[in-house]
Amino acid sequence: MTKDSKSWRPFTANCCSADDQTIFGNFSRCKTSKSDFSKNIGPLPSFRRLSFSDLSRSSSTRINEDLAQTFGPDLFDFQVSELRAITQNFSTNYLLGEGGFGTVHKGYVDENLRSSLKSQAVAVKLLNIEGLQGHREWLAEVIFLGQLRHKNLVRLIGYCCEDEERLLVYEFMPKGSLENHLFKRLAMSLPWGTRLKIAIGAAKGLAFLHGAEKPVIYRDFKTSNILLDSDFTAKLSDFGLAHMGPEGSNTHVTTRVMGTYGYAAPEYVSTGHLTTRSDIYSFGVVLLELLTGRRAMDKTRPKNEQNLVDWTRPYLSSSRRLRCIMDPRFGGQYSVKGAKEMAHLASLCTSLNPKDRPKMPAIIETLEAIQPLRDMAVACGQWPPSPKSSNKYVVYAPKGNKDSKIVVIKNSRMGVNIKSK
Structure with missing residues (x-):
């Protein structure tokens, strides 16, 4: 699309x-x-x-x-x-x-x-x-x-x-787009607190549009349209696809399907029926991108991981499983409870039933309640080691000294410590 x-x-x-x-x-x-x-x-x-x-x-x-x-x-x-x-x-x-x-x-x-x-x-x-x-x-x-x-x-x-x-x-927005910060290799990874601040700012922008007497449906909510000022305040840009919402007893407007594949709500794609809840689905997709550091659609990944909503859905309801899809660039520096709450919110926002999606004021309230949380995963012992290496491995000494071996203990903060036995 x-x-x-x-x-x-x-x-x-x-x-x-x-x-x-x-x-x-x-x-x-x-x-x-x-x-x-x-x-x-x-x-x-x-x-x-x-x-x-x-x-x-x-x-x-x-x-x-x-x-x-x-x-x-x-x-x-x-x-x-x-x-x-x-x-x-x-x-x-x-x-x-x-x-x-x-x-x-x-x-x-x-x-x-x-x-x-x-x-x-x-x-x-x-x-x-x-x-x-x-x-x-x-x-x-x-x-x-x-x-x-x-x-x-x-x-x-x-x-x-x-x-x-x-x-x-x-x-001019000096920090560029959220897309660049999340997905460009040369960009520094955004820390948990900054991602949360961006999500809240973008949510308030959508809430403002939806809160008008005649709502404005943004229709193209995605990371490339979220711009960041010098202190990472999020601002929505690109209103070329925006649409005035339904009036009176009407529940939706019908229009040609436009937007970006991976962000568009499934009911809008299939019927052309557009409501403010279409934006909320897109918002949920961006929440998943903030949590995982992955794009909404990524054709370079294995087929079952290309669509972010479909791939993450089984992981969002369990704290134990959720850590498997968290952006590894966090390095455990994220709130365990906060991530669980954000994942649950993303799951609601991307519900296949539009009526199950929360409205923007409730979304903002949930995200703001997460901000004070400081139960970092690394401090709680809930950040697993890299699957490619263990914390401890053994390197044997050269031939001629079979009784001796070197134990190498890897510490992510202190570097590598070598002990002889």
Whole structure:
């Protein structure tokens, strides 16, 4: 399952399917709830009828006028020439990453670019016109992040719509993505406490989206879309696939299946029915990745271990079995009780029955209760030795001295001690 692979052509008359038009039908109805997870949002602008389908068929000039009227000074309307200047013409030396959408480059803005801009590093996403994401996804990002403000959502600073060019300008996230920290060989392994902090931050971001009066379904929750600031605060990024949730008596919305294989909820894949519980399944998959240090889907592993949810399921209900799938890079430095609680939570989140999955406030409460726990596995004697070596082994002396042998006792902290007998 991949994002739409058709090449984008701007402003065609029928670029939106009927279900896509419902995404942005009327943003004046998208109000925040008064829950604890929504109260941190700033006052939303009063959206006049900002129609996705209308904007998709408009010229770039008309789109800029409509967006400027809607968002005012909250978002900057940049020119391509300005973004070229701050990224050294999108130099590979400033490349932060790339994907189906195109490339992301680091830049730097200050009051010389715009009088009201504070000096700061930024990330500039340059849309690849021939790529997997098109104009609709660009517009989704602008509309969603233009109105949503939360400490666990990446902040959109501005956008660029000039002829066929589509760009987005975000706050720069110095620690990169969670994916890079978990799965890139050169990255330092994340300790238990940091992984837990990231999980809580990402959960609060989802809770904020789900807690709106008209919920926002993120639809693409995964490690590569969880970005980290300088102190490892998690922020959700990439809202190109986000969707407004069901209204009234409706229990779901039906849409074309999009997202990332391994993270998408099975009922969504099979029926196209989308609810906030689809996001919760994806969240459970990320919890499993945090526990095991393995990817949601990994074709390089044996066939029975390629799908992380299927492989881990038999291990999640037993503390004794759970230690067999814990990320070995922890080295036993994780809470035994905390890991058990997180594993149980992941099991609930990835339940095949969507009704059995907990809601985000309950998930946050569970994760925050784990934070104070200090029963480290290595201190409790529950971290097994490496299966490739034992703590003690015998090396016999050379020929001619058969009665003598050397016992080598391996100590992970002190190195190797050699004793003669």
